[in-house]
Amino acid sequence: MENNSTMRTGQRDPAWVRWTLTGLAVLLLTVLVIVPVVNVFVQAFSDGVAAYWSYLVADPDTRHAILLTLLVAPVAVLLNTLFGIAAAWLIARYRFPGRTLLTTLIDLPFSVSPVVAGLVFVLLFGLQGYLGPWLRDHNIRIIFAIPGIVLVTTFVTFPFVARELIPVMEEVGPEEELAALTLGATPWQIFWYVTLPNIKWGLLYGVILCNARAMGEFGAVYVVSGHIAGHTDTMPLRVEKLFQEFNMPASFALASVLTLLALVTLGIKTYLERKVRAELRK
Numbered sequence: 001m002e003n004n005s006t007m008r009t010g011q012r013d014p015a016w017v018r019w020t021l022t023g024l025a026v027l028l029l030t031v032l033v034i035v036p037v038v039n040v041f042v043q044a045f046s047d048g049v050a051a052y053w054s055y056l057v058a059d060p061d062t063r064h065a066i067l068l069t070l071l072v073a074p075v076a077v078l079l080n081t082l083f084g085i086a087a088a089w090l091i092a093r094y095r096f097p098g099r100t101l102l103t104t105l106i107d108l109p110f111s112v113s114p115v116v117a118g119l120v121f122v123l124l125f126g127l128q129g130y131l132g133p134w135l136r137d138h139n140i141r142i143i144f145a146i147p148g149i150v151l152v153t154t155f156v157t158f159p160f161v162a163r164e165l166i167p168v169m170e171e172v173g174p175e176e177e178l179a180a181l182t183l184g185a186t187p188w189q190i191f192w193y194v195t196l197p198n199i200k201w202g203l204l205y206g207v208i209l210c211n212a213r214a215m216g217e218f219g220a221v222y223v224v225s226g227h228i229a230g231h232t233d234t235m236p237l238r239v240e241k242l243f244q245e246f247n248m249p250a251s252f253a254l255a256s257v258l259t260l261l262a263l264v265t266l267g268i269k270t271y272l273e274r275k276v277r278a279e280l281r282k
Helices: 002-009 015-044 049-056 060-093 097-108 112-126 132-137 146-156 159-172 175-182 186-217 218-225 233-242 248-281
Strands: none
Touching: 002 132, 002 186, 049 060, 049 248, 060 146, 060 159, 060 233, 060 248, 097 159, 112 146, 112 218, 146 186, 146 218, 159 186, 175 186, 186 233, 186 248, 218 233, 233 248
């Protein structure tokens, strides 16, 4: 025991190394994260609370951008939740040719620039794209309209739920589901009473990350939306437009809403991580 204690003590870094690294970490965190976040709220409330509120609700274009974001993000999250559960079930429970390729394709949005992703959808659904003439003949608008925003937002948030659920389902294994099937449970009963309780924390974690990414998406939405004020501007696009118009207080006011959403997401994420660790210790 004494030898092990001596060895651990000898392997510890000197105090000045630990304090230097800790100080650098705190300094970088302060400069890159804390100061910008605090500055956003300081600038947002620079004209007072009443002006801050009016920047968010009095301007019809800003109000529409908030409502559009609150429409697009839940739809994208719902689609990716359904796909993520189905894809995780398929990949974790079955072995089939092309399984590795499918897993790689799920990760594709992580490696493709959002701007490139938006351009792909323009080349596919735009007036000069492959499906453009057919869509025009049937009076269907995707590019420069809400469906296009939903599509690209769903694409860039594609992997979050699936990639969170695949390792969870592989770790849990199919034994409990097979036991329920043997006892006569229907597929829906198996999913609701067996699978879902086992994957609930991973599912919530993926949904939270997916929602945060959907609300903050800029590049892909910028390409397909046409950034038309009062029609296809989401919150990030509206922030950029207000900034370009040198309307700094209004720009920071709307940016503070996105920042607050990010902080809430971080808080929920931390809570879920604690819950998971608490369950693992039981």
